[in-house]
Amino acid sequence: xxxxxxxxxxxxxxxxxxxxxxxxxxxxxxxxxxxxxxxxxxxxxxxxxxxxxxxxxxxxxxxxxxxxxxxxxxxxxxxxxxxxxxxxxxxxxxxxxxxxxxxxxxxxxxxxxxxxxxxxxxxxxxxxxxxxxxxxxxxxxxxxxxxxxxxxxxxxxxxxxxxxxxxxxxxxxxxxxxxxxxxxxxxxxxxxxxxxxxxxxxxxxxxxxxxxxxxxxxxxxxxxxxxxxxxxxxxxxxxxxxxxxxxxxxxxxxxxxxxxxxxxxxxxxxxxxxxxxxxxxxxxxxxxxxxxxxxxxxxxxxxxxxxxxxxxxxxxxxxxxxxxxxxxxxxxx
Amino acid sequence: xxxxxxxxxxxxxxxxxxxxxxxxxxxxxxxxxxxxxxxxxxxxxxxxxxxxxxxxxxxxxxxxxxxxxxxxxxxxxxxxxxxxxxxxxxxxxxxxxxxxxxxxxxxxxxxxxxxxxxxxxxxxxxxxxxxxxxxxxxxxxxxxxxxxxxxxxxxxxxxxxxxxxxxxxxxxxxxxxxxxxxxxxxxxxxxxxxxxxxxxxxxxxxxxxxxxxxxxxxxxxxxxxxxxxxxxxxxxxxxxxxxxxxxxxxxxxxxxxxxxxxxxxxxxxxxxxxxxxxxxxxxxxxxxxxxxxxxxxxxxxxxxxxxxxxxxxxxxxxxxxxxxxxxxxxxxxxxxxxxxxxxxxxxxxxxxxxxxxxxxxxxxxxxxxxxxxxxxxxxxxxxxxxxxxxxxxxxxxxxxxxxxxxxxxxxxxxxxxxxxxxxxxxxxxxxxxxxxxxxxxxxx
Numbered sequence: 035x036x037x038x039x040x041x042x043x044x045x046x047x048x049x050x051x052x053x054x055x056x057x058x059x060x061x062x063x064x065x066x067x068x069x070x071x072x073x074x075x076x077x078x079x080x081x082x083x084x085x086x087x088x089x090x091x092x093x094x095x096x097x098x099x100x101x102x103x104x105x106x107x108x109x110x111x112x113x114x115x116x117x118x119x120x121x122x123x124x125x126x127x128x129x130x131x132x133x134x135x136x137x138x139x140x141x142x143x144x145x146x147x148x149x150x151x152x153x154x155x156x157x158x159x160x161x162x163x164x165x166x167x168x169x170x171x172x173x174x175x176x177x178x179x180x181x182x183x184x185x186x187x188x189x190x191x192x193x194x195x196x197x198x199x200x201x202x203x204x205x206x207x208x209x210x211x212x213x214x215x216x217x218x219x220x221x222x223x224x225x226x227x228x229x230x231x232x233x234x235x236x237x238x239x240x241x242x243x244x245x246x247x248x249x250x251x252x253x254x255x256x257x258x259x260x261x262x263x264x265x266x267x268x269x270x271x272x273x274x275x276x277x278x279x280x281x282x283x284x285x286x287x288x289x290x291x292x293x294x295x296x297x298x299x300x301x302x303x304x305x306x307x308x309x310x311x312x313x314x315x316x317x318x319x320x321x322x323x324x325x326x327x328x329x330x331x332x333x334x335x336x337x338x339x340x341x342x343x344x345x346x347x348x349x350x351x352x353x354x355x356x357x358x359x360x361x362x363x364x365x366x367x
Numbered sequence: 368x369x370x371x372x373x374x375x376x377x378x379x380x381x382x383x384x385x386x387x388x389x390x391x392x393x394x395x396x397x398x399x400x401x402x403x404x405x406x407x408x409x410x411x412x413x414x415x416x417x418x419x420x421x422x423x424x425x426x427x428x429x430x431x432x433x434x435x436x437x438x439x440x441x442x443x444x445x446x447x448x449x450x451x452x453x454x455x456x457x458x459x460x461x462x463x464x465x466x467x468x469x470x471x472x473x474x475x476x477x478x479x480x481x482x483x484x485x486x487x488x489x490x491x492x493x494x495x496x497x498x499x500x501x502x503x504x505x506x507x508x509x510x511x512x513x514x515x516x517x518x519x520x521x522x523x524x525x526x527x528x529x530x531x532x533x534x535x536x537x538x539x540x541x542x543x544x545x546x547x548x549x550x551x552x553x554x555x556x557x558x559x560x561x562x563x564x565x566x567x568x569x570x571x572x573x574x575x576x577x578x579x580x581x582x583x584x585x586x587x588x589x590x591x592x593x594x595x596x597x598x599x600x601x602x603x604x605x606x607x608x609x610x611x612x613x614x615x616x617x618x619x620x621x622x623x624x625x626x627x628x629x630x631x632x633x634x635x636x637x638x639x640x641x642x643x644x645x646x647x648x649x650x651x652x653x654x655x656x657x658x659x660x661x662x663x664x665x666x667x668x669x670x671x672x673x674x675x676x677x678x679x680x681x682x683x684x685x686x687x688x689x690x691x692x693x694x695x696x697x698x699x700x701x702x703x704x705x706x707x708x709x710x711x712x713x714x715x716x717x718x719x720x721x722x723x724x725x726x727x728x729x730x731x732x733x734x735x736x737x738x739x740x741x742x743x744x745x746x747x748x749x750x751x752x753x754x755x756x757x758x759x760x761x762x763x764x765x766x767x768x769x770x771x772x773x774x775x776x777x778x779x780x781x782x783x784x785x786x787x788x789x790x791x792x793x794x795x796x797x798x799x800x801x802x803x804x805x806x807x808x809x810x811x
Binding site for chain 1: 490491493494495765766769772773776778781791794795796798799800802803806807810
C-alpha cells in the first residue's frame with residue numbers, strides 16, 4: 035500500500051488529500067488557513083489521519099499553494115510545486131479531454147488552456163485581486179449573508195443588477211449605491227456573481243481562446259451563481275467537479291506519486307526521507323508533535339538588508355530563504 | 368553688355384581696396400595710441416606709407432590679404448589632433464550615469480575617455496535606492512523613472528557634479544527634464560547633461576551640448592575615436608551576454624558562468640583603448656567557452672522580449688534571465704542596447720512583420736514584435752514579455768503578440784513589473800511556465 039499526501043496551502047483555505055496507488059482520493063480535508071499556514075497544515079493532516087484506515091502507509095508528500103515552501107520544509111515533502119502546475123496536473127488526470135480550466139481562488143485567479151492533456155498556455159491575474167473569492171466574501175459580509183448561501187440566492191434572481199466589474203473598488207461603490215437605491219438583495223447578489231465572471235473573462239481570460247469542455251474549479255466554483263454566470267457568458271456548459279476545490283492538493287499528490295516513495299537509505303533518484311517521513315512513511319503523530327518556528331533575520335552582509343526567513347523544526351534549522359545573493363546564504367545542516 | 372561685364376571686376380577691386388584701406392587705418396591707430404602721437408597725423412602717414420593703396424592685386428594676393436590678421440588666430444575647437452590636458456586650475460568633474468543592467472563599463476569608458484572626466488561608480492542598488500526613488504517620483508510614472516531617481520539621489524549624495532540622462536523616443540525623452548526639476552526642488556546643485564537637448568540636431572547638436580555642459584577642452588578627434596570604441600564595447604558586452612544566456616543554464620558546476628561574466632565586466636572597466644576592449648572580450652569568451660556544459664540536444668528555449676529598461680535590467684526585472692537560466696533554459700534576448708542603438712534599422716525590421724504591423728509604434732515595439740515572430744519561427748518553446756507598469760508602447764504590442772502567439776502556437780507569459788522587491792509571485796509564474804513548456808516538450 036503506497037499512499038501519497040498532497041496539501042494545498044492557499045491564502046484563505048488549506049486543502050489536503052491522500053491518494054492510493056490507483057490515484058483515487060481516499061481522504062480529503064478542507065479548512066480555513068486563518069493566517070497560520072503551519073497550524074492549518076497540521077490540522078489538515080490530523081483530519082486526514084482520522085479518515086485513513088489503520089495501517090495505511092503514506093510514503094510521500096507534495097505541497098503547493100502560496101505557503102508551499104514553508105509547509106514543504108515542515109513535513110519533509112518530496113515535491114514542492116507551484117499551484118498552476120498542480121492544478122493542471124490534477125484536472126487533466128480527472129478530465130483527460132478538458133480544453134480550458136477556469137480557476138478562481140481566494141486571492142488569485144487563473145486560466146489554463148489544455149491541448150491533448152498538456153497545458154499549452156496559462157494566464158494569472160497580475161496586479162489586483164478583483165473578482166476573487168476574498169472580494170465575494172467581503173461583499174457577503176456587507177450584505178449580511180454567508181458566502182456559502184450566495185449561489186442559491188443568486189439563482190432566484192429574475193433580473194440581475196448591473197454592477198461595474200472592472201475593479202473591486204468601483205464594484206464596491208457601485209454595489210453600495212445599488213443597495214441604497216433599493217435593489218432587491220437577490221438581484222444584487224446575482225449581479226455580483228455576474229460581475230465576478232465577466233471580470234475574470236475580461237482580465238485573466240483576455241485573448242485566450244476558451245474551448246469546450248470547460249472545467250471550473252477553485253473555491254468560487256462552489257458558488258452556483260458564478261457557474262451560471264459563466265455558462266451564460268460563454269454559451270457552453272461549464273463542468274464543476276465535486277472535488278474541484280481540492281484539485282491543487284490532488285495535483286500535488288499526483289506529482290509526489292510520480293516522484294516515487296521516499297527512500298531512507300538514500301537511493302539515487304528517490305526523494306530523501308526527512309522530518310515526519312524519517313522512518314520511510316509519514317508518522318502523523320510526529321508531525322503533530324513537532325513545533326515549528328519561523329524567524330525573520332535581516333542580513334547584514336551588504337546594504338540591501340535582505341529579509342531571510344529561517345524555519346526551525348523544534349530547535350533545528352531546516353530551511354531558509356529570502357536571500358538575494360550567496361553572501362546571505364544560510365547553510366542548512 | 369560689354370560695359371557691365373567690365374564694371375563688375377572693377378567694383379570688386381574697389382571694395383577690396385577699401386577693406387585694405389580700413390585695415391591699414393586700424394593698424395595706424397594702434398601704433399598712434401602706443402606712441403602717443405596725434406591721431407590724424409598718424410593716419411595720413413600710414414596712408415602715405417601703405418604701398419597697397421590703389422594697387423590692383425592678383426586673386427592669390429587677395430585671399431592672403433583678406434585673411435591676414437594682426438592678432439594670432441583664435442582657437443577653434445576643430446580639428447585638434449592631440450589630446451589636450453585639461454587645465455588644472457579647474458577641479459576634475461565627477462560624472463555619474465544611472466544604473467543600467469551590465470553597461471556600467473561602457474558608461475565608465477564614455478565618461479573617462481570621451482568626456483575626459485572622473486566617473487562616479489555607483490555601488491549595487493539596494494532597497495534604499497528603490498525607496499528613495501519611490502518617495503521622490505510621481506506614483507503613476509513608469510517604473511524606470513523611479514529606479515533612475517533613486518540612482519541620481521545616491522549619486523548626488525556621493526558627490527556627483529554632472530548627471531547624464533539619455534534621450535529617448537518615448538516618455539524617456541522627458542525624464543531628464545522632470546528629474547532635473549525634482550532634484551533641484553530637493554535642493555541639490557548639479558549639472559544635468561540631458562541628451563534630449565541637442566539630439567534633435569543630430570550628432571553635431573549632441574556634441575555641442577557635451578562641449579558646452581561638461582568639458583569644453585575635449586580633444587574632438589580623440590573623443591570621436593573613443594566614442595566609436597565605446598559603442599564597440601557595448602556590442603561586445605551584448606555578444607558575450609548572448610553567449611552567457613544561451614549556455615549559462617547548462618553549466619556543470621553552478622556559478623562558473625557568472626564568475627566569468629563578472630570577470631569580463633571587471634576587465635572591461637579597466638580598459639582605455641579599443642585594443643584593450645577586444646583583448647578583454649577575447650579572454651572572457653575563451654574562458655566562457657572552456658566552461659564544461661551539459662546541454663541537451665533540444666533544451667527548453669525561451670525568448671525574452673519587452674521594454675528596453677525592464678527586460679534587460681536585472682535590478683528591475685528581479686533577475687529574470689538568471690532565474691530562467693537556473694531552471695535550465697536556453698535564454699535569448701534580441702533586445703539590448705547595441706541592437707537598439709548602435710545598429711538599429713527599424714524599417715527593415717518592420718518589413719519582417721509586415722503582416723502584423725504597418726507603422727512604427729514607439730521605442731522598442733517593432734523590435735519586440737519582430738523578435739517575437741523570429742523566435743516563433745525558430746521554434747522557441749515560449750516567450751516572456753517583460754514591461755514596467757504603465758509602459759504604453761509595450762501595452763500596444765500585446766494585442767499583436769496575442770496574434771503571433773495564436774498563429775505560431777507559442778505561449779507568451781506577460782509580466783508587468785512595478786517597484787515590488789518580493790519575487791515569490793514571479794517565481795510561481797516562471798516555474799509554472801517552465802513546467803508547462805517542459806511537459807509539452809516531453810509529450811511531443
